[in-house]
Amino acid sequence: MSERLDxxxxxxxxxxxxxxxxxxxxxxxxxxAIAQFIGSWTFIAYMTVxxxxxxxxxxxxxxxxxxxxxxxxxxxxxxxxxxxxxxxxILLAANxxxxxxxxxxxxxxxxxxxxxxxxxxxxxxxxxxxxALADSATRDFIRxxxxxxxxxxxxxxxxxxxxxxxxxxxxxNDRKP
Numbered sequence: 001m002s003e004r005l006d007x008x009x010x011x012x013x014x015x016x017x018x019x020x021x022x023x024x025x026x027x028x029x030x031x032x033a034i035a036q037f038i039g040s041w042t043f044i045a046y047m048t049v050x051x052x053x054x055x056x057x058x059x060x061x062x063x064x065x066x067x068x069x070x071x072x073x074x075x076x077x078x079x080x081x082x083x084x085x086x087x088x089x090i091l092l093a094a095n096x097x098x099x100x101x102x103x104x105x106x107x108x109x110x111x112x113x114x115x116x117x118x119x120x121x122x123x124x125x126x127x128x129x130x131x132a133l134a135d136s137a138t139r140d141f142i143r144x145x146x147x148x149x150x151x152x153x154x155x156x157x158x159x160x161x162x163x164x165x166x167x168x169x170x171x172x173n174d175r176k177p
Contacts, residue, residue: 004103004106028092028093028096031089031092031093031096032092032093032096032097034086034089034093035086035089035090035092035093035094036093038086038089038090039090051075051079054068054072054075055072055075058070058072058075
């Protein structure tokens with residue numbers, strides 16, 4: 001099935017009695033409700049009470065009031081009839097649920113693909129920032145360079161002068177015009 005179930009179909013010409021209709025959707029919802037009820041503990045309790053009442057009535061009641069004596073053919077027919085109608089309704093509900101699950105899985109897969117693409121983009125951006133920062137001067141690099149420059153510019157003791165030699169002050173400009 002290649003068409004998306006979560007999008008409306010375009011206008012198409014349909015033959016009468018063909019294709020999905022509002023009534024089919026209503027029947028689908030109805031079948032899901034019946035399937036949900038048949039799969040509940042309430043239904044099991046009701047069926048148990050019904051079968052036990054049927055069996056008790058047809059074994060304990062006066063022979064003239066018994067309508068389905070042993071081997072309870074009427075009960076067997078009723079249970080078979082109920083099962084023959086319940087099975088297709090349960091399958092229809094399961095198919096509708098599978099269609100909804102398929103749409104949900106497709107949406108989840110699309111969302112996951114989008115998140116993966118976003119994560120890959122962000123990873124590439126982080127790598128680009130790291131590469132850009134590797135080429136720029138960091139605070140620690142600048143401090144180390146300034147420390148080295150200060151050490152280079154600091155006055156060095158001259159080893160050629162004797163220790164007793166006096167250091168002359170820097171020359172001053174004492175000329176007056």
